[in-house]
Amino acid sequence: MTKRNNLLIFIMAVGVFGIINTEMGVIGILPSLAEHFDVSVSKAGLLVSLFALVVAVSGPTMPLLFSGINRKTVMLLVLGIFVIGNIISIFASNFTVALISRVIPAFFHPIYCSLAFTVAAASVSKDEAPKAVSKVFIGVSAGMVVGVPIASFIASTTSLQMAMVFFTAVNAIAFIATLLFVPSMPVKERLSYGTQLSALTKSIVWLSIIAVILLNSAIFGVYSYFAEYMKTVTNFPSNTITLMLAIYGGANIIGNVMAGKLLTKNAQKSVVAFPFALGAVYILLFLFGQYSLPMAFITIVWGILAGVGGNINQYWVMSSAPEAPDFANGLFLSSCNVGTTIGAALGGLFISQIGTQYVVLVGLLSLILGSVSIFLRKYMYSLQNEALEKKII
Structure with missing residues (x-):
């Protein structure tokens, strides 16, 4: 049981890393994105600021709306949306398309992160819950502080598109791992809104x-x-x-x-x-x-x-x-x-x-x-x- 719980928490940490990395990773490649889409750096910054604004607005509402659905199903849905959004970003030649491909997944960002914390805490005893949550937070920290230099390095040594491929790959790995190794998690006691x-x-x-x-x-x-x-x-x-x-x-x-x-x-x-x-x-x-x-x-x-x-x-x-x-x-x-x-x-x-x-x-x-x-x-x-x-x- 302990090994299964550890695997579950690890997969969710990877999933959180992929999602936070998608949000924050573009900070390291904003100048390249501005040049690629022929817009100012301040306008390219909307890829970060608008994403964060959407997360702030949807944070309380989206987890609430999806709280009664099987948690594995919801996780796969969110990760799938992020994979699709990142794939569109790879091939986007228009800034508006690139912005939309980030804003839509941003609405689903709080759902996965909220579930990851909840499931991690529920997978262990109440006393051990903070430790389980802290392991998921490693994915949060890595997404915030590791994704930026990695994306910047990939973009500078290969191409901007390959940096976007990196975002896609991490989310795809989390999607596959969730599909194969995360058990079905139906909500036993559905709380009303x-x-x-x-x-x-x-x-x-x-x-x-x-x-x-x-x-x-x-x-x-x-x-x-x-x-x-x-x-x-x-x-x-x-x-x-x-x-x-x-x-x-x-x-x-x-x-x-x-x-x-x-x-x-x-x-x-x-x-x-x-x-x-x-x-x-x-x-x-x-x-x-x-x-x-x-x-x-x-x-x-x-x-x-x-x-x-x-x-x-x-x-x-x-x-x-x-x-x-x-x-x-x-x-x-x-x-x-x-x-x-x-x-x-x-x-x-x-x-x-x-x-x-x-x-x-x-x-x-x-x-x-x-x-x-x-x-x-x-x-x-x-x-x-x-x-x-x-x-x-």
């Missing part, structure tokens, strides 16, 4: 959503400009910047593994401590970011904490509405995308107004507000428990 939507009437759900938006803003408000920071503040050459980004990505994956153990051991303390730990790193970044050796150390710790943060975000929303896991995971995905958008926008604003070094303040401000949301949720949760105990007595 009303039951799942009722989670939104809970104050702790909204406080969890706000916390995740702010925590993700704290991470991506700074990370989005990490390369620019290293270039202008640390004065690293381009090859060193590439190496540091790779180090950050590797540390991010290590953070996912650590997160599973931390959340299994003591989830509440881990969540409360996270903003303070990341805040300390940002203070060090502000004070010592101009020095090469401290920057290398900061990057490793920062990457580990960012990996931990993704798992904490998922746990915080999921634990606020355990009665509707698919819907809760959809809310988590939507919250993360909203947080990323807000953080990146604020980071750009701070850089343009007061300078690149001060982008760290976006992270610190978001962490302070995020901590307030976390403590408010803990307070509300304790009040609800007290009321429940009095009612029982």
